Each structure stands twice: as structure tokens, then as C-alpha cells.
Amino acid sequence: MERVSVPATLxxxxxxxxxxxxxxxxxxxxxxxxxxxxxRYGAGLYVCExxxxxxxxxxxxxxxxxxxxxxxxxPRSMQLYGVDPRNVGEATKxxxxxxxxxxxxxxxxxxxxxxxxxGGGAALPYKRELFRQIVRAAVRNAGDMPVTVKFRIGIDDxxxxxxxxxxxxxxxxxxxxALHARTASQRYSGKADxxxxxxxxxxxxxxxxxxxxxxxxxxxxxxMVAETGCDGVVVGRGCLGRPWLFRDLQAAFxxxxxxxxxTLGEVAEVLRTHAELLAAHDGEHKGLRDxxxxxxxxxxxxxxxxxxxxAFAMVSSLQELDDLIGKLDKDVPFPxxxxxxxxxxxxxxxxxxxxxxxxxxxxxxxxxxxxxxxxGG
Numbered sequence: 001m002e003r004v005s006v007p008a009t010l011x012x013x014x015x016x017x018x019x020x021x022x023x024x025x026x027x028x029x030x031x032x033x034x035x036x037x038x039x040r041y042g043a044g045l046y047v048c049e050x051x052x053x054x055x056x057x058x059x060x061x062x063x064x065x066x067x068x069x070x071x072x073x074x075p076r077s078m079q080l081y082g083v084d085p086r087n088v089g090e091a092t093k094x095x096x097x098x099x100x101x102x103x104x105x106x107x108x109x110x111x112x113x114x115x116x117x118x119g120g121g122a123a124l125p126y127k128r129e130l131f132r133q134i135v136r137a138a139v140r141n142a143g144d145m146p147v148t149v150k151f152r153i154g155i156d157d158x159x160x161x162x163x164x165x166x167x168x169x170x171x172x173x174x175x176x177x178a179l180h181a182r183t184a185s186q187r188y189s190g191k192a193d194x195x196x197x198x199x200x201x202x203x204x205x206x207x208x209x210x211x212x213x214x215x216x217x218x219x220x221x222x223x224m225v226a227e228t229g230c231d232g233v234v235v236g237r238g239c240l241g242r243p244w245l246f247r248d249l250q251a252a253f254x255x256x257x258x259x260x261x262x263t264l265g266e267v268a269e270v271l272r273t274h275a276e277l278l279a280a281h282d283g284e285h286k287g288l289r290d291x292x293x294x295x296x297x298x299x300x301x302x303x304x305x306x307x308x309x310x311a312f313a314m315v316s317s318l319q320e321l322d323d324l325i326g327k328l329d330k331d332v333p334f335p336x337x338x339x340x341x342x343x344x345x346x347x348x349x350x351x352x353x354x355x356x357x358x359x360x361x362x363x364x365x366x367x368x369x370x371x372x373x374x375x376g377g
Contacts (some may be wrong), residue, residue, distance in 0.1 A: 010208060010231055010232040011208070012045065012103065012146050012148060012175050012176050012208065013103065013144075013145070013146025013175045014144075014146070015045070015075045015102070015103065015146065017043075017044055017045045017232060018043055018044075019042065019043065019044055019249055019250045019252075019253040019254070020044075020210075020231060020232030020233065020253065021042070021044040021045075021221070021232060021233055021234075021235060021246065021249045021250075021253070022044060022045045022046075022047065022178070022210060022232065022233070022234045022235070023035065023038055023044065023045065023046040023047055023234075023235060023236075023239065023246075024047065024150075024212060024234045024235060024236035025047040025048060025049055025050055025079040025105065025107070026049070026236055026237075027049055027050060028049070028290075028293070029049070029240070030046070030047060030048055030049050031048070031049060031066065031068075031278075031281060031290075032048070032068045032069060032070055032073075032277075032281050033274065033277035033278040033280070033281045033282075033287070034243070034274070034277075035048065035070070035073065036070050036073070036277050037243045037270070037273060037274050037277060038239060038243045038246050039070075039073070039246075040243075041243055041244050041245075041246040041247040041250070042246040042247050042249060042250035043250070044246060044249075044250075045075065045077055045103070046073070046077060047077040047078070047079050047105055048066065048067060048069070048077065048078050048079060049066055049079070049375065050079045050080075050081050050107050050110070050375060051063055051066060051067060051078055051079060051080055051081065051375045052080075052081050052082065052371065052375045053080055053081065053082030053084070053087040053088045053090070053091035053092075053371060054082070054084075054087050054091075054371040055375045056080070056091045056094060056095075056375075057087060057090050057091050057094060060375070062375065063375040066375055067100060067101070068281065069101075074102065075101075075102035075103045076100075076101045076102045076103070077101065077102070077103040077104075077105065078095065078100065078101035078103070078104055078105070079104075079105040079106070079107050079150075080092070080095075080104055080105070080106055080107065080138070081106075081107040081110070081115075081120060081121070081375075082120075082134060082371055083118060083119050083120045083124060083130075083134070083366060083367065083370035083371050084134075084366045084370060084371045085130075085133040085134045085136070085137040085366075086137070087371050088106075088134050088137045088138050089137035089138065089140070089141045090141075092104065092137070092138045092141040092142050092145075092147075093141040095142075095145070096141065096142060096143050096145055101145070102145065103145065103146050103147075103148070104138065104142060104145060104146070104147050104148070105147075105148045105149070105150055105178075106134070106135065106138060106147065106148065106149045106150065106174075107120075107121060107150060108121060108122065108124050108125050108131070108149060108150060108151040108152075108165065109121060109122050109150045109151050109152045109180050110122060111152065111184040111185075111186075111187045111351065113351075113352040116184060116351050116352050116353060117352040117353065117354065118354065118367055118369065118370045118371075119353070119354045119357060119366075119367040119370050120370060121184070122151070122152045122154075122155065122183075122184035122351070123155060123184065123351065123353055123354075123357065125151050125154075125161040125162070125164070125165040126154070126155055126159055126161050126357070126358065126361055127357075127361055127362075127363060127364065128161075128164055128168065128361050128362060129361075129362050129363070129364040130363070130364040130365070130366065131165060131168060132168050132171075132172060133364055135147070135149060135168065135169055135172040135173075135174060136172045136173075139172055139173040139174065140173075146175035146176075147173070147174050147175060148174055148175055148176040148177065148178065149165070149169040149174045149176075149177050149178070150177070150178040150179075150180065150212070150234070151165045151166075151177070151178075151179065151180070152179070152180045152181075152182055152183060152184055153179070153180075153181060153182060153183045153193065153196050154183050154184070155183060155184050155185065155351050155353070155358075156183050156184065156185040156350075156351060157183060157185075159358065160183075162179055162196060162200055163199065163200060163203045165177075166179070166200050166203055166204040166209070167203060167204065169204075169207075170204050170206055170207050174207060175207060175208075176207050176208040176209070176210060176231075177200070177204055177207065177208075177209055177210070178209075178210035178211070178212055178234050179196060179197050179200050179209070179210070179211060179212060179213075180192070180212040180213050180234075180236075181193045181194055181196045181197050181211065181212065181213040181214075182213055184351045185348050185349060185350060185351050186348050187346050187347075187348065187349065188237070188346055189346055189347050189348050190348065191214060192212075192213025192214040193213075194211065194213070194214075194224055194227055194228050195228075197209070197211040197213075197224070197228040197230050198227065198228040198229060198230075201228060201229045201230055201231075208231035208232060209230050209231055210230060210231060210232045210233060210234050211224045211225075211228055211230040211232075211233050211234065212233070212234035212235075212236065214238075214341075215233055215234075215235050215236075215238045216237075216238040216339065216340055216341055216342070217238070217245075217248070217339055217340075218245070218248040218249050218251065218252035218258050219252070219258075220238070221233045221235075221249055221252060221253070222252055222253075233249075235249070237341070237342055238342070240294070240297040240342050241294055241296070241297025241298040241299075241300055241342065242297070242298075242300075242338075242342075243270065243274075244259075244261075244262060244270070247259060260334065261333075261334025261338065262334055263330060263331060263332060263333055263334060264302050264304075264328055264329060264330055264331070264332035264333075265328065265330025265331065265332075267298055267299075267302070267334075268325045268328055268330065270298070271291075271294075271295075271298050271321075271325070272321065272322070272325060274291060274294065275287065275288060275291050275318060275321055276318070278290055278291055279318060284317060284318060285316065285317075288315055288316050288317060288318065288320075288321065289316065291315065291321075292312075292313050292314070292315065295309065295312040295313045295315075296309065296313070297342055299312070300338050300342055301334075301335040301336075301337040301338030301339075302332060302335060302338065303332065303335075304328070308324065308327065308328075311324055312324055354367045
């Protein structure tokens, strides 16, 4: 494999990100346990679940638990969500003053209705002045902590926002931008439009531009960099049930052979480690319940029978998990059909927006009741 032409080291503020790979924040997924697991397979930047500015400022107990970082996790990367510049500024100042994180990413990419109907997530960059004020509030209160900004192509094909968002983020002092190359109306369906990443790279020239969307293998990452010229990649659904993807990505960006996929027995060992980490973070009962949603991803493509899959999906203790793992044929090789898309895809849908949201893109009014308390997306 030829070495792909990428910067020797991706820099986000003072932090070297090598390989140039970022774990995307995913609600209910990228807690401290999953980040620990992914970090074992290669260096990079690993972002925690989305944290809402208001919930952080008000010290919501669930939110404070969600910002747990492993003692050797560095840099500690937090994603902040907010619609009100004042709350974002206060939350950023709190993160800095209390040393809660080393890097802050800003969420302007979430497409789910409960977020967009408040004017947040992927809906917000349409309001250019409000978007500018939020990014400015974060950067001015961040001090030396780097702030990055993630967004989508736009609300839908008729309301594209990514080029303006990229330029504004750059002008206001963001240290990098990341583009999920889908519109909000696409959600996770269809194909990501990598040509938009290339266009953003042409428009944003003084800070790194990262690409996100449809990276399900190491080759996908090399292809994205080659086709778009982006400075690094952001991996989301591609690593679900497959944290060793980061090992593959590390090899790919170094021009080394991609390691063979793990056997069923090796996947079971990864799953067992994931269970231990979740139990340590949330307690065995809650941690094992949280593990259930990962089961189908881990066994994706493997010849694991329906009854066995259902038993794994109902596991409630480490002992029960061990008993089920003991029944697997450990020597089954990694199947070819275990590659490719995984995670939620769904279908395209009209984006739910606040009333009159599209009337004036320069209106910086914060929607009533916009900032929610619920962290995690």
C-alpha cells in the first residue's frame, strides 16, 4: 500500500493528532469506556458524548458523570452543544477554570428533531450571525484551549450552509473544522457527498479541514483524503462493534499493510474488555445493560445463531457474558461481509425547525427555550 499524501502530523491547537483520525462523538456510545477501548488500538483524538452548555453550567449530575475522562486520556476532548451564546460562553469558561477538558468541539451537526426544532445542531448554521456569536463566545472564553467546530452541508439541498459556516468558524478563531458531508434532512441515509469536503477545503485555508461520512474501512479514509485533500478524517458509525478500525487506520496512514480482521474469539475478547470498562464506569448492572446495544455490531457478519444473538442482547452480568462467550466457536475467521456500513441509517426526512427559522439568516435571536438540559443528544 502506498503512503497517502497527508500532513506528517495533524495539529489541533498545540495537540498533535497522529494518525490524523478523530473519533466522532456519538450519543450513548463514546463514553469513557468506549474511548478507552478505541485508544488501545491507536493514537488520535477521541471525543466524548455531546454535553449541553446549560446542563454543564447548572452541574446536572448526569452531565457531570458523562464528562468522566480516564486518568491517562490526553488530550481530554469534550463536545459542547448550545444555542445561546451566553450559556456557551459560561460553559466554556467553566471548562477552562475547572480544568475539565483540554479541547472543545462544538456541535452544529446533530440532525435529530428534538435538537433542530429548538434551532440547534444542524439547523443553527443557517442563522449566520447567531452561529458567529456562539463560536465567538466559545473561542473568547477558551483561553489557550483549542476550539473546533463540526457541522453538516446544510439543512437540505435548498439551504446549504457549510461554506459560510467554515469561513465564519475560521474568522472567529476556531482551530479546525469538520464536515459531515450530508445534509440534516439526509440524517444518516444515502451517501456522503465528499465533493463538499473538497470545496470546504478550498474555502477554508488557514486551519485544518476534517472530513466525516462513510468511513467504514481504512481504505475509505485513504480514499477520502486522496479525493478531497482534507487534513484528517472523523470516524463515527464505522467503528461501532469494531474499535480495531483505529489500528487499521494507523497502519493505513503509515503506509503499512492492514492487519487481518480478528477471529470470532478475538472479537469476543474485545467485547469482554468493553464490558469490564463499562462495569467500571457505570457499575456492572447498568454497564452490562448499556453493552446490549453493541452486540449486533460486534457480531455483524459472523455466523452467530439467532438464539445466541438474542441471549447476548439480554445479558445482565459479566458471568452471564462469560458463559455465552464460552459457547462460541473461537476459530471462526473474520468474514468478508463484516465490512461496510453499520449503525443507524434510516431514511431522509424533512427537518423540523422553529417557526419562521428560514425567514432571515441574519436574525441572531435565540429561540425561546432553546437551550436544553439533556446531554448526550
